Amino acid sequence: MIAQTNPLLKLRDLIWAWTIRTLRGRYQQSALGWLWAIVQPVATVAIFAVVFTRIVPVDTGGVPYILFSYAAVVPWTLLATSLPDMAMSLVQNMNLVGKIYFPREALPIAALLARIADFGISFILLAILVVIYGLPVSPLGLLFLPLIFLIQITLLLGLGIGSAALNVFYRDVDPLLKLIIQIWFYASPILYPVTLVPEKWQWLYFLNPMAGIIASYRDVLIYNRLPGDYLLPAALVSLFIFVLGYWFFKRVEFQFADII
Amino acid sequence: MPPVIRFIDVSKRYNLGLTRTSLPSVISQWAKQALRGGASSDRKYHWALRNVSFDLEKGESLALVGPNGAGKSTILKLLAKITNPTSGKVEVNGQLSALIELGAGFHPDLTGRENIYLNGTILGLSYKEVQKRFDEIVAFSEIEEFIDTPVKRYSSGMTVRLGFAVASCIEPDILLVDEVLAVGDASFRQKCIERIKTLLNNGTSLIFVSHDMGLVRSVCERAIYIEHGQVQNVGTSGEIIDIYNQVLDRRRIEKMSRADGAADDVEGGVEVTKIEALDANGNPVRETYGDQPLEIRVKYAAYKDIGKANAIVLIYRSDGLMCANMRSHLDGYPLHITKGEGEYSVRLEPLQLFGGTYYAITWIMNADDSDGLAYGASDWFEVRNRVPGREAHIAVYEPNRRWSQNAGVAVTETARQA
Numbered sequence: 001m002i003a004q005t006n007p008l009l010k011l012r013d014l015i016w017a018w019t020i021r022t023l024r025g026r027y028q029q030s031a032l033g034w035l036w037a038i039v040q041p042v043a044t045v046a047i048f049a050v051v052f053t054r055i056v057p058v059d060t061g062g063v064p065y066i067l068f069s070y071a072a073v074v075p076w077t078l079l080a081t082s083l084p085d086m087a088m089s090l091v092q093n094m095n096l097v098g099k100i101y102f103p104r105e106a107l108p109i110a111a112l113l114a115r116i117a118d119f120g121i122s123f124i125l126l127a128i129l130v131v132i133y134g135l136p137v138s139p140l141g142l143l144f145l146p147l148i149f150l151i152q153i154t155l156l157l158g159l160g161i162g163s164a165a166l167n168v169f170y171r172d173v174d175p176l177l178k179l180i181i182q183i184w185f186y187a188s189p190i191l192y193p194v195t196l197v198p199e200k201w202q203w204l205y206f207l208n209p210m211a212g213i214i215a216s217y218r219d220v221l222i223y224n225r226l227p228g229d230y231l232l233p234a235a236l237v238s239l240f241i242f243v244l245g246y247w248f249f250k251r252v253e254f255q256f257a258d259i260i
Numbered sequence: 261m262p263p264v265i266r267f268i269d270v271s272k273r274y275n276l277g278l279t280r281t282s283l284p285s286v287i288s289q290w291a292k293q294a295l296r297g298g299a300s301s302d303r304k305y306h307w308a309l310r311n312v313s314f315d316l317e318k319g320e321s322l323a324l325v326g327p328n329g330a331g332k333s334t335i336l337k338l339l340a341k342i343t344n345p346t347s348g349k350v351e352v353n354g355q356l357s358a359l360i361e362l363g364a365g366f367h368p369d370l371t372g373r374e375n376i377y378l379n380g381t382i383l384g385l386s387y388k389e390v391q392k393r394f395d396e397i398v399a400f401s402e403i404e405e406f407i408d409t410p411v412k413r414y415s416s417g418m419t420v421r422l423g424f425a426v427a428s429c430i431e432p433d434i435l436l437v438d439e440v441l442a443v444g445d446a447s448f449r450q451k452c453i454e455r456i457k458t459l460l461n462n463g464t465s466l467i468f469v470s471h472d473m474g475l476v477r478s479v480c481e482r483a484i485y486i487e488h489g490q491v492q493n494v495g496t497s498g499e500i501i502d503i504y505n506q507v508l509d510r511r512r513i514e515k516m517s518r519a520d521g522a523a524d525d526v527e528g529g530v531e532v533t534k535i536e537a538l539d540a541n542g543n544p545v546r547e548t549y550g551d552q553p554l555e556i557r558v559k560y561a562a563y564k565d566i567g568k569a570n571a572i573v574l575i576y577r578s579d580g581l582m583c584a585n586m587r588s589h590l591d592g593y594p595l596h597i598t599k600g601e602g603e604y605s606v607r608l609e610p611l612q613l614f615g616g617t618y619y620a621i622t623w624i625m626n627a628d629d630s631d632g633l634a635y636g637a638s639d640w641f642e643v644r645n646r647v648p649g650r651e652a653h654i655a656v657y658e659p660n661r662r663w664s665q666n667a668g669v670a671v672t673e674t675a676r677q678a
Contacts, residue, residue, distance in 0.1 A: 014381040021367045021378055028369040099361040101341045102382050257342040258274060 011103050018110035023117060037118035038125055041073045058192055063222050064133055071221050072190040072214045074122045075152060080181050082115035086160030087167045087177050098257045108164040112156055130221060141220035144227050148216045155209050155238035162245030168256050189214050209234040262353060264434055264465045265316035270348035272309040272334050308334040309489045321466040323476040323497055325504050326486035332469045336436050354433030357383060362423030368412035372403055372422060375411050379426045393429045401425035421448055428455050435459060438469045473501045474637045530566055530597060532636030534559040535622050547642045550613050550658030556620045557605035566597040568627040573606050578617040583656050614655040615645035
C-alpha cells in the first residue's frame with residue numbers, strides 16, 4: 001500500500017514533472033531551442049532602441065537606453081508569456097482533468113514555472129549587460145531582487161490560476177486576456193520612465209502592480225538605488241489578486257470535470 | 261470493519277446548457293422570452309445517476325454492468341473525486357487508484373523513462389515512490405530496450421502496456437478499472453487480469469467496468485446492473501450477466517428491425533453477439549477432457565451486407581499462451597456475411613488440449629485480412645486430465661496416442677549408437 005508521503009511533496013514532484021514536460025514539448029523539435037527565451041525580449045528591445053533613441057528620444061536618467069528597456073522587457077515578457085499559458089493550462093488538458101484526480105493547481109503553476117525558466121535565461125543576459133556597461137550595483141539593492149521577483153510571482157499566480165479556472169467556463173478569457181495584456185503594456189513603465197507620470201496621478205498609476213514591480217527592478221538593477229515606495233502598493237495589490245484568484249479557483253475546482 | 265466504499269443515495273445531475281452560455285445566445289434567449297412574454301426555462305438537465313446506493317467491502321470485487329450512458333463512468337468519476345454528487349454522499353476509505361485513462365498525460369516527445377515519472381506523479385506518487393517501483397514497471401511493460409526512446413515512436417500496444425504498468429504498480433486500497441483491458445493483445449490482457457487478481461488477493465478492493473462479460477465473470481464476485489442512472493439489479497456476477505445478456509438480445513432485435521442507419525452504431529457493420537464452447541451434443545461446456553470433441557461456435561449480427569470476410573479463432577490458456585490459431589480463409593473456408601444474424605463454427609475433434617483453463621476469442625476480419633471488423637471472447641472452459649493427480653498447465657498438447665513396446669529383442673551395437 002502507498003506510504004503516506006506528504007501531499008505537498010507529491011504536489012511538488014507533480015509540478016516539477018509537468019514543468020519538464022512543458023519545456024520539452026516547447027523546445028524539443030525547435031532548432032534554436034531555449035535560445036528562443038532570449039530572442040523575443042532582445043528583438044523587442046532592438047525595435048524600441050531604434051524608435052526611442054533615434055525617432056522619439058526618451059529620458060532614461062543617464063542610463064543606456066538598451067539597459068533601460070531590457071530591464072523592463074524581461075519581467076514584462078514573463079507576464080506576457082506566462083499568463084496566456086496559465087489560462088490555457090486546464091482547458092488544454094481536458095482529458096486528464098476530466099478523468100483523473102490530481103491537484104489541479106499543478107497545471108497552471110507548472111505553466112508559470114516553465115516560463116520562469118525562460119525568464120531566468122533572459123535575466124542572465126540582463127546581468128551580463130549590466131556588467132558589460134559597468135553600471136554600479138549596490139549589494140543592498142540586490143537583496144531586494146528576490147522580494148521584487150516574489151511579488152511578481154504572487155501577482156502572476158493569482159491572475160493565472162484565476163483565469164485558468166474562469167477559462168474553463170468561458171473561453172472568452174483567452175482573447176480577453178491577450179487584449180488586456182496589450183493595454184496593460186502601455187499602462188506600465190516599459191517604454192517610458194515613471195517620472196513621466198504627473199505627480200498627482202502617481203497614486204492611481206501605482207495601483208497597477210506591474211508599474212511598481214518594473215520600476216523597482218530598474219531601481220536595483222540599473223539605477224543603483226533601493227526600490228521606491230511604489231513597491232508597497234504593488235505588493236499589497238499582488239497579494240490581494242493572489243488571494244482572490246486562488247479563492248476563486250478552489251471554489252469552482254470541483255466543477256471542472258462536469259464542464260470540460 | 262467499515263466498507264471501503266459507501267454510496268449513499270447518490271444522485272448526479274448534469275446541466276446540459278451550461279457549456280454554451282455565450283453572450284449572443286443569452287441575448288437571443290432574453291429576446292425569445294420577451295417575445296413570448298413569459299418566463300420559460302429552456303435549461304436542460306440530465307440525471308446521470310438517481311438515488312444510487314451500494315457498499316463495497318474490503319477485498320471485494322464488484323462489476324458495474326450496463327449499456328453505454330447508463331451512469332457507470334459517472335460512478336467512477338464520483339469515486340475518484342473528479343466530480344461531486346448533486347445529492348447524497350460518497351464515502352471512500354483508503355487510497356484509491358483509477359485505471360481509467362491509461363497513459364494519461366503521456367507526452368509524445370518525452371522518453372518512456374520520463375513519462376513513467378510524469379504519469380506516476382499525476383497518479384499521486386512522489387518522485388521517490390516512482391523511483392522505488394521503476395524497475396518493476398519497466399519489467400511489467402516489457403519495453404526495456406525502448407525505455408529511453410520518445411513515446412511517439414512506440415506502438416499503441418507498447419504505450420498501453422506502459423500505461424497499465426504505471427497505473428497498476430501503485431497497489432491501492434481501492435482500484436477502479438474502466439474498460440481499459442479492451443486494448444492491447446490477448447497475452448498482455450491476460451497478464452493485466454492476473455495482475456488485478458494478485459492485487460485482489462493482497463486485499464485491494466475492485467470496482468470493474470467492462471462490456472466483456474467473460475472478463476466480468478472471471479474477475480468479479482458481485483455485480484450491479486445499472487440502466488438510466490438507476491440500479492436495476494444487484495447479485496452475483498453470473499446472475500447479472502444473464503440479465504444483461506437478455507437486455508442486449510432484446511436491443512439487438514430492435515436494432516435489426518430498424519432501418520440501415522443502425523449500421524452506423526457498430527464499427528465495421530458487424531458484431532459478435534456470442535462465442536461459446538460446445539460439447540459433442542451442442543451443449544455449452546464449462547468442463548471437458550482433451551479426448552472429447554469441442555466446437556467453438558460464434559454468433560454474429562451484421563447490420564449491412566459485408567460480403568467476403570475471414571474468421572479467426574484463437575484459443576488461449578489462462579496464462580496468456582496462445583494454443584491454437586485458426587484462420588478460416590487459410591483453411592480454404594472464407595465467410596460470406598450478409599445483413600442479418602448468422603453463425604460460424606470450428607470443430608476440433610478431438611480437442612487434444614492438456615489439462616488447464618482456456619478461453620477462445622474470435623475476430624471477424626475484412627476480405628483482405630487487414631482489418632478487424634468484430635471481436636468476441638468466450639467464457640473460460642476447464643479441460644480436465646483423465647488421470648487424476650496430473651498437474652494442470654504443465655503441458656499444452658494432449659495427443660491421441662498409443663504406446664507400444666517390444667520386449668526381449670537383443671540390443672545390437674549399431675542400435676545403441678543410433
